[in-house]
Structures are given as C-alpha cells and as structure tokens.
Amino acid sequence: MQQPYDPLSIWRAMADHAAGVTPDALMKVQADAAREWGDFWLSAWGLKPAAQAPRDRRFAAKEWSEDPYYRTLRDAYLLASKQAKAAAALGSGKDASGKAMVGFVLDQFLNALSPANFAATNPDVVARTMETGGQNLVQGFGNLMQDVVEGKGIVRRRPDKHFVKGETIAATPGEVVFQNLLFQLIQYTPTTADVAATPLLYVPPLVNKYYMIDLQPKSSLVKWLVDQGRTVFVISWINPDERHRGCGVEQYVLDGIVEAIGAARAAADADKVDLFAFCLGGTLVSVALAWLQAKGRAGEVASATLIGSMVDFADMRDWSAFVNEAHLDALDTHLAKRGYIESTELQQLFAAVRANDLIWSSVIAHYLLDKPAPASDLLYWFEDGARIPQEFLRSYNRDLLFANALKNPNGFAVGGVAIDLATVTTPILLLALKDDHVSAWEAVYSGAALFGGEVTFVLGGSGHNAGVINPPAANKHGFWTRDGDRPTDAADWLVGATKNDGSWWPWWTRWLDAHDAARVPARAPKNGLEPAPGSYVAIAH
Template sequence: MTPEVKTAGDGWARATTAMGEAMTRALAKPVGIGATRAYDPLAIASAMAEFGASYTPAKLFDLQMDAAKQWGEFWRNAFAPNDAPRERPRDRRFSAPEWESDPWFRGIRDAYLLASAQLKRLVQQGEGDPKGKAMVGFLLDQWVNALSPANFPHLNPQVIERTVATGGANLAHGFANLLEDVASGRGLVTRRTDPDAFRKGETIAATPGQVVFQNELFQLVQYTPTTADVAAEPLLYVPPLVNRFYMIDLVPKSSLVKWLVDQGRTVFVISWVNPTDAHRGKGVEDYVLDGIVAALAVVRERTGAKPDLFAFCLGGTLVAIALAWLAAQGRGGEVNSATLIGSMVDFADMRDWSAFVHEAHLDALDDHLAAQGYIDSVELQRLFAAMRANDLIWSSVVSHYLLDAPAPPSDLLYWFEDGARIPAAFLTSYNRKLLFENALTKPAGFEVRGQPIDLAAIETPILSIALKDDHVSAWSAVYDGAKLLRAEFLLGGSGHNAGVINPPAANKHGFWTNDARPDTAKEWLETATRNEGSWWPWWDAWLSAKGGGERVPAREITDGIEPAPGSYAKAS
C-alpha cells in the first residue's frame, strides 16, 4: 500500500467530517432565487433549439449513413489481431499502456473517440448563427469530456489497479477529497497542485527587485541588475488583468524576467492591484492611461531612455490601445518598440470563446457585475478551466478523486490558480466594444477619454508573437491582428501559457519565422521556416536590432518602496 493512502476507514471518517462542513457552509450561504448569473440560460436553450431546427431529414440521413459506415469499419478493426498496426491517438487521457495493449480497454477508448468525433462533426456541419453554434459546441464538449471512460473508476485501468492494491482506500479518500472541495465553496477541484510547494518572493516570483512606484491601479517593479552594463532601452512588461504578473517570473530556471536581466536588460513590470468594489468604475481607459501610460512615464524618468514594451494576452490589447492613444497625442516617439504575445486586436475569430460574446449573455453579465462590482477570480477560473476541461478539470478529478494521488508541485498551475478580479466598468466596456463590436478594427471605433483610437496611426515598431496551440488567442486570429498593426510576426510552439515560458535551456517547442506577409495565416505557415528551441534568444536579438546599440552602466535601485514581487502581487 502506498504511504499516502492509509485505510478505507480513515477515508470514510474524513468524508463524514467533510460532509458536515459542506452542509454547514450551504446552510450559512444558501443560493438565493434572485442571485444573478454571468450568463443567460434562455439564450443557451434558444441556441440549442435553433441548431436542432437547422437540420433537414435528408441531411441527418446522410450523416447517419456515414456514421454507420464508420461503425462498420470500427467493428472490423476490433477483431483484428492484437499486433495489427494501429494509429495510437495522441490523447493524454489514455496514456496508460493498457488502453492500447488490452483489447477490452482499447475497444472502449476507440468507441468513445469515434462517437465523440461524430457528434462534433454533427455540430460543425450545422447551420445558423455562429455564436449560437459556438454555444452548442461548447455544451457538447463539456458533455463529451465528462463521459470519457477515463473518468469512471470501473473503466479506467489505472484506477482499477489502484483500487485492488489499496483495498478501495483510494476511493474512500477520494470521496473525502471531493467533499472537502465542495466544503471550500469554490466549485472547483481545489488541489490541482500542491498549494504549499511555493512561496511568493522566495521560491516563485523570486527574482530580486524593488517596487519603485505605486498608485491605486498598479505597483511598478524594477529588477536588480546582474550584469555590469545594460542595454540603454529598458523593458516594461504589461500583464493581463486575469492573473498576477509573475507568469514571466516562475521558478528561477523558467523565469523570463531572470533570463532577461541576465542578458543585460533593465526590466520593469506592472503588477495590477486585485480590484475590490471600490474599483468598480475603473474602465479600459483608466488602465490604459493611469496604468500603462503612467508606468511609461516613470520608466522614462528613472532611466532617461525610451522603453521597449512587451505584453501578454489582454495586456497586449491594452498596449495597442495605449500606442494608438500616444500616437494621437503626438507622443508616439515615447516608446521604442512593442512586443505583443498571444494578444488579439481583431476579435472577428474568437473560436469557442464566441459562445460567451452573445448579447443576451452580455446583458446578464452586466446585471451580475452591477450587483457585485467585479467579476470574481473564481468565476474566471471556472470559465478558463471549462475551456480546457480535460487538462484543468477531468485530469484532476481522476488523480484527486479516483486515484487519491498527491497534488504535484507545479509553478504554472500555482500561478494559474492565483487569479485576480476584473472591475465591472472594465469588463463591460471590453466585452461590449472590443469583443462584441470589434471596435479596434474600425478607425475611431473606440475612444479613450474622448480621444478616438486608430490603430493605423501607430508608428512604433511592433512584433506580434502567436502560439501555435493557443486555445485562448487562436494564432491565426493573432496573425490577422498583426496585419492590422503592420507588425512583424513570429509563431511559437505550444499553448497560451506554456508557449511563453520556454527557456532556451529546455530546448523545447520550436518556432516559425517568415519575412513574407501573405493574406492568410495558412499561407504564412506554408512558407515559414521552422527553428528549433526557444524564441527568447531570437526576440532578444530583435530588441537589440530595434535599439540604438548603446550600453550604459547597470541601473542600481536605491529608492525601493518594498521588495519584489510587492504587496499587490501578494494580496488576496
């Protein structure tokens, strides 16, 4: 018996205690009938009805005949010899060798994958409103993901083996884990990573530095130099609002901040405040002007040089707006260059996310925000987890509730779960104007305190970096935005978060470059050059090429307010 599992009796005792705690929490804070929701359930029902009505009997018949042929092929292959050549699916849910070597488990797996593919094809070939179709697709994905045989104890070979080995203690303790998570009130699998494995400022977000400025929206962190001289142009990082800034400063071996400092760069980062009801009126314009533009002024004052901006996801969208605002004010020359990573400015193609950019959902969200003052970090985590349910929900369900495996230490998951709130005014404006109306694609379609924003007015050199497997900002959509910004373009490997954290020493993922700017992302990739390893050194060389080549003595910090990562990053 493994040491982390004791006896089934211990598990049932824990479960009884956790059940009592969950019931006490539920009685103390019951769900009221008038509670607001961040979505409109009637819009979902309407989308499903419209989707069903879009299919004619003839079209359904054709799909059914095609499905019957696929199932006939499936049964022919099911009786093939075990050593017959097969293409093994690349799906981490079925990584245990028994899913391939055992005919019983292999048959269950392949039947599930075939049925899933057929259902998804049914949705893809449906007609009607794209946003309604996206809603149906999202609901189908949730259902299909939940029904994976890997999620059921009697169908998962690893769980079966574990249950036999422990005499069922893993299931008793797993049930206790489930009830303890329910008692937490967060509505999430709460132990996806070990919460005690990291301490901010010590083992994560630990690159030495000082907070050198703060206002009600952000703290500005400057990092301690590690080289005798540095590039004249300082770097300023703008993170998204959803999580804390330190995705670029995880453990030292994967910290982009540390790597940049070691390359002789003066690095500053914006650390956004975690908003409360007092910030409910802070909109996009406040984050642009009192955030990014204010931070730029401090960096220029401290260094005497024009900064290079770099930003991630929503932070990059805000940087694009800031650059357009500066250009409109005749101040575009205050920024040397800008690098936008996984950032969208053209929201015409939001893929699955378009399911949530529906007028009825936006109306419901406005009511929800008016009552609460902000969108809570847990609500945002639920949404992001649902979009990657197999990786962020069901894998943890299996390990935490069925296998009772200890949560592994993961710096990236620790950061992901350290979410932040977003003010009501910001989210309302962002959703309505930028997402729903796609206002940044139109000259003067968006305003910042009365100043029309036109991305075409930006003269600052821009590099747009997309990630090939990005589920948040589809790389082809990022490419469309890069054309709008007249930006250079680079495609990195891996996904939205992991593709950014790509230290050269790991030699992973690779990246694509192409000097041509064809009309479509597909054409760009067809003629692009694949490069091995990390894009970080390529980017560092790009920054040097855009700079003046001057080196100055390292900028020591003598007037810090408090050590990095600062109290804003540590506050709940």
C-alpha cells in the same frame, strides 16, 4: 441567484442550430455511422486491422492499447464522440456565437463521458483500488466533499509541494519603485555591469498575477532578461475590489500603462521604453500606442512586443460562445451587486474551455486515485487568479470584443481621443503561439494588418502559457520566422516560414537590439517602496 450568463440563450442557440439540419444530411450521417460501427466491431473481434492509437493524454496508460476490454471502451467512446460532432456540424445557427455555444456544450458533455473519468473503466484507478483496498476512493470522496464545502465550483489541486512568492517563485530580486490605485511598478536589480539603453516594461493581463514571466529561477523570463543585460520593469496590477468598480479600459490604459511608461522612464532616466505584453495586456498596449500617437507622444515607446494578443476579434473560435448580447446583459446584472467578477468564476470559465486538462485530470487524480498533483509553478500561477472590475468587463466585452471596435478607425475612444491603430508607427513584434486555445494564432496574425507601421510576425510553438515560458536551456517548442512579405492569409505565411529550433527568447532580444543596440552603465533601483514581488501580488483572490 443571478448567473453571469443567460441559460436561455444556450437553449435558443441549440434549437436554432438543430433547425438547420436537413433530412438528407442527417440520413447521410446515419449511414456513415452504421458503416463505421460495422468496421469498429470487425476490428474489435480482430477481423480487421485496428485503427492507430490516438494521441490523447487521457488514454496514455498501456492498458488502453494492449488490453482488449479497455481498447474497445476507448475506441467506442472516440468513435461516438466523432459522430456526435459530425452530426452537430450539420446545423446552421444564426451566428458564430450560437454555433460556438453548441460546440462548447457538446464538448462539455463528451468530455464528461470519457471512460477515463470513471473508476470501473479507468485501468489506473482499478489498479490503485486493488493496491489500496479501496482507500483511494474513500479518501477521494473526502477530497470531493472538501471541495464542495469550499463552494468555489472548482476541483482544487493538491500538490505535494507549495510555492512561496518571493522565495521559490516570483523571486527575482528587485524593488517596487512606484505605485498608484491600479498597480505597483517593479524594477529588477541588475546582474551585469552594463545594460541596454532602452529599458523593458512588461504589461500583464488582468486575469492572473504578473509573475507568469517570473516563475522558478530556471524558467523565469525576468531573470533571463536581467542576466542578458536588460533593465526590466513590470506592472503588477492590484487585485481590485469594490473601490475599482468604475475602472474601465480607459483607466487601465491611462492610469495604468501610460502612467507606468512615465514612471519607468523616470526611474531609468531614459527617453523611451520597449514595451512587451501578454494576451489582454497586449490589447491594452495597442490602445495605449494609438493614444500616445494621437497625443504626439509616440516617441516615449521605442517598440512593442505583443505576445498572444488580439486586436481583431472577428475570429474568437470557442470564446465567441460567451460574447453575445444575452450573455453580456446577464453578466452586467451579475456584476452590479459587487462591482467585480470573482477570480474563481474566471477560473471556472478558463478551466471549462480546457476541461480535460484542467478539470477531469484533477477529478481522476484527486477523487479517484487520491494522488497529489506534481508540483507545477505554471499551474500554481494559473490558480492565483485576480478579480476584474465591472466597468472594465463592460467596456472590454461590449466595445472591443462584441463590437470589434479596434478594427474600425475611430471605433473606440480613450479620454476623448479616438483610437485608430492605423496611425500607430511604433515598430511592433507580434508573437503568436501555434497551439494557443485562447488567442488563435491565425487571429493574432490578422491583427497585424491593422497597424500602420512596421510589424514583424513570429509564431512560437506550444500553447497560450507554456509557449511563453520557453527558456533557451530547455531547447523546446521551436518557432517560425519569415523574412520579407507578409501574406494576407496566415496559412500562406506559414507555408513560406522557416522553422527554428529552441526558444524564441534570444531571437527576440536580437530583434530589440536591431532597433537600438546602445548600452549604458547598469541601473540599480532607487528609492524603493518595498522589495519585489511587492504587496499587490499578495492580495488574496
């Protein structure tokens, strides 16, 4: 079976990396390791103060710190992992992708070997096994077999509560007011007498459904915006099939974003819209802004807020492991038969990058403890994946990621129009997330220099998804702002930035008002095709 990656390139990267290790450097690592293991055993026998307990969720149970047996297992594993990474860092592969591949493979190996992943060396599992007389392991094996039979290659979460789209999640009232082959446009029902004159239009990424911003009502960004007096429109991308094989970046920009801008303006009877987008959606919005600028239509967009979105792909961190010629060729061959990549394959990739949180924690919960997962609207959304068409992956991976075409003036074209971000004069807010594992905040920051107009940068707390869903009532995470200059180096920006408590949501709406504070009577959806969340979001993956 053709895989969506080239296994030989992984072995080549490892060989190239190992070839760069010098004997002197290796001997130093070995000497350091011998000293560290000596210190380790002195600590284990109480002859030297033990190291401070790590901040690692895998070892949260009190036994990992209080019981000498489990504490020794934990510390030995962590020390061996540290030394393995130190040895791997000695290599000098030919390129960043090869180095990232070596790091990715090593991380998978080390994550799998954690003592928390095995029944005999996890105190919670030992206690659960004694409590149930071993029934947890019997039922857990049944859960494993069920996942194997399903053949999706993922550990299925078994929550004790299920969400229902349109009822308990993605439930903000509204109507689908436009649709085409690629998307449905949802307009939400106002809850205030008047609203901001400029409506908001959200552009989500393609990987998951749109409703990350409309989870349970208490954490729904859509509901909060509507209650703040905003007219909110959302693009709900269709889950593509073989009909969409030829839909690339160009189609998603022109038949998707540009078409949605026109439909939202018409539905709201507004001259312009404020765009906001997340992750890949923000990259596509950046392309759309340059296209509109070249066409003399920049006035259709008042501002653009790009959240966790990259336009300069020079620094992709771990993700560069998957962006090289060999992997891209293998992916093209893999996609040729169906015309799209399955959502489960994308989920496998994202889960592997965060294996401890998205794979091994579920292995422990469902195969060893046999306990249902806590209900999580965010994880429910994460597992509700979508396919991506063949041509989109080809153009996005090869042109935008591999060639980093947006960094170069006229390096990419849409509909025969050269895309030059330096021509974009639309006011832009770049919001990065400090613990983002998908779009490193420093990489998002570097993209600010590519735009030609006003760019404001804000750094939110937490990670790629959780940092976006930050309702003010929760008073969590915080965010950093800085007035005036924007240094070239991201670290320099952070040194001079101010830490603000709570959510960035109210700060953002004040930023929007600073560009246009006009109000108009509330706009109710007209001529709706069907109630929100619409039928496109229900198409199974």
